[in-house]
Amino acid sequence: MIKISPFSKKVYQLTKQVPKGKVTTYKQIAKALNTKAYQEVGQALRNNPYAPKVPCHRVIKTNGLIGGFNGKTKGKEILKKISLLKKEGVKIKENKVLNFKTILFTFS
DNA sequence: ATTATGACTTATT
DNA sequence: GAATAAGCCATAA
Numbered sequence: 085m086i087k088i089s090p091f092s093k094k095v096y097q098l099t100k101q102v103p104k105g106k107v108t109t110y111k112q113i114a115k116a117l118n119t120k121a122y123q124e125v126g127q128a129l130r131n132n133p134y135a136p137k138v139p140c141h142r143v144i145k146t147n148g149l150i151g152g153f154n155g156k157t158k159g160k161e162i163l164k165k166i167s168l169l170k171k172e173g174v175k176i177k178e179n180k181v182l183n184f185k186t187i188l189f190t191f192s
Numbered sequence: 193a194t195t196a197t198g199a200c201t202t203a204t205t
Numbered sequence: 206g207a208a209t210a211a212g213c214c215a216t217a218a
Binding site for chain 1: 197198199200201202
């Protein structure tokens with residue numbers, strides 16, 4: 085049993101709600117939580133205790149670019165997640181998502 | 193309580 | 206449009 089921060093927990097819940105073939109942004113999640121700790125969202129995903137349960141690869145930056153999980157981070161296995169995302173129908177070019185605004189999922 | 197860090201964002205150069 | 210600096214919020218030590 086791992087211990088997680090209450091904030092991260094919410095982040096996971098929201099991230100789980102993201103449907104397949106869509107993506108969301110850190111800002112949207114933070115906004116859904118009524119906060120501005122965008123970085124906290126990223127940090128929560130970085131923890132990612134629920135690997136397949138939480139599609140962290142579906143969470144990207146606000147400008148449509150992929151997060152730091154593609155070369156900045158040491159682990160390159162995350163690249164696989166991006167590939168998976170592409171398989172789901174999300175077109176990714178280099179490090180950015182195509183039609184990003186179209187497939188963007190919000191927590192309205 | 194204080195300091196340091198960050199899978200971010202926005203503004204400025 | 207790209208690179209740099211500063212800002213903001215929560216967590217960990």
